[in-house]
Amino acid sequence: MAENDLIVIGSGPGGYVAAIRAAQLGARVTVIEEDKVGGTCLNYGCIPTKAMYQSAATALLAARMEDFGVVAGKPAIDMAKVHSWKRRAVDKLTGGVSQLLKGYKINVVNGRARLAGNGKVIVKHNDGESLELESKNVLIATGSKQAVPEVCGINLKGVMTSKELLGYEGLPGRLLVYGGGYIAMEFASIYNALGSKVTVMVRSKVLRLMDGEISKRLTLLLKKRGITFYEGTLLDRIEEGEKGLTVHALKGEEAVTLDADLVLVATGNVPNTDGLGLEEAGVKTGPKGIVVDEFYRTSAEGVYAIGDVIGPPYLAHVASEEGK
Structure with missing residues (x-):
């Protein structure tokens, strides 16, 4: 018998919500994350940009304070404090997700996952060591990555x-x-x-x-x-x-x-499927990403996919609903 009922690859709004829901239903769940818990949305997208937006909106309002009868001098921007505020907002939410996963006894493994077929997943840790996991079901929730045009100078500093x-x-x-x-x-x-x-x-x-x-x-x-x-x-x-x-x-x-x-x-963004071993595992992909049916089943038995990795719309709440 497999040691897991479900392995979730990716801990963004799709992956962690799916993992928690599965645990609530009694499943033994392992989440594999190569970067930070919370995925792009919490760490590099929605949350940090909204925190910076709050700083920007405050700066615009401060510039108009005298219109409302408040005189406090010309506002100045301290980018170190802007980013400190942003990090506090991100850390609070990612910390909350980590506690939720821990609270539901979900095993979190840090490393890069690759499908090995027959319910097996190989995880390569940052130190080069590898771990083999096995499960009845595998859910791919690796999200998307930013598309970069192939033009001369795109890799320059700045x-x-x-x-x-x-x-x-x-x-x-x-x-x-x-x-x-x-x-x-x-x-x-x-x-x-x-x-x-x-x-x-x-x-x-x-x-x-x-x-x-x-x-x-x-x-x-x-x-x-x-x-x-x-x-x-x-x-x-x-x-x-x-x-x-x-x-x-x-x-x-x-x-x-x-x-x-x-x-x-x-x-724009494109599905993040690099290094997952999809072809070797028999998981079909198309122009928009991994191909799934109405139940998010891929072409490989026991392998599912949700969120950005199956194509647009690239939205956190869409991935969460698909995960549930």
């Missing part, structure tokens, strides 16, 4: 994804955001409010997947706040300039050259 920018504790004088989705707009508005000169470059238009009126009105609002937009512009290459980075792009046939201290690449 070119970052949102995860890396969240770990950068400085305040760039000039921030260029490449992308027009909700992640791009969130960071553009936050850093604009904190004092950076922000430029947004997007291949088509801002928030193209949302209602057109939302896209139009948000663009106008952010323009009033001082953000510069280059819509319909395709990134060509990034080079090291005399003062920071030089970004070369094409707007139709017109060449566009912009300078920046930091470049945020926010061009």
Whole structure:
């Protein structure tokens, strides 16, 4: 008999919610996590950005205090304290998730998982040691990772994804955001409010997947706040300039050259299936990610998948409901 009733690979909003629900129903559960409990949402996405948003919103309000009869002088931004506040918010929630898993007697194993077939999962720890686990059922909840375009200079110092920018504790004088989705707009508005000169470059238009009126009105609002937009512009290459980075792009046939201290690449997400051994285990994938049926069963017996790894919408609450 297998030592687990369920192995969950990934501890984000899909994985940890599924693990807790399974434990509530009496299952013996092991969760495998290669990074931090809570996944992208709690550690590198929703929660830290909302904490920074609170700092940004407070800065905007402070700039208008005199409009409400409150005189306190010009506000200043202390990025070290902004990030300290962000870390406190993240640590409180991730700590809560860890306690929940512990409270339900869910075994948490740190390492990178690979399917070995027949209910077996190999976990490689950071120290190089490996552990073999076995279960009647395996749930893949590894989420998504950020898609990075293959252009020259994308690996230069100062070119970052949102995860890396969240770990950068400085305040760039000039921030260029490449992308027009909700992640791009969130960071553009936050850093604009904190004092950076922000430029947004997007291949088509801002928030193209949302209602057109939302896209139009948000663009106008952010323009009033001082953000510069280059819509319909395709990134060509990034080079090291005399003062920071030089970004070369094409707007139709017109060449566009912009300078920046930091470049945020926010061009969407793709399912995170690297190193899982899906093909060897007989798990089929498609253009959107792992292929599942209406019960989240994959093509391999006893293997299930939920959340971002099965494709959009990439939303935490969707993964949680699928997990339950």
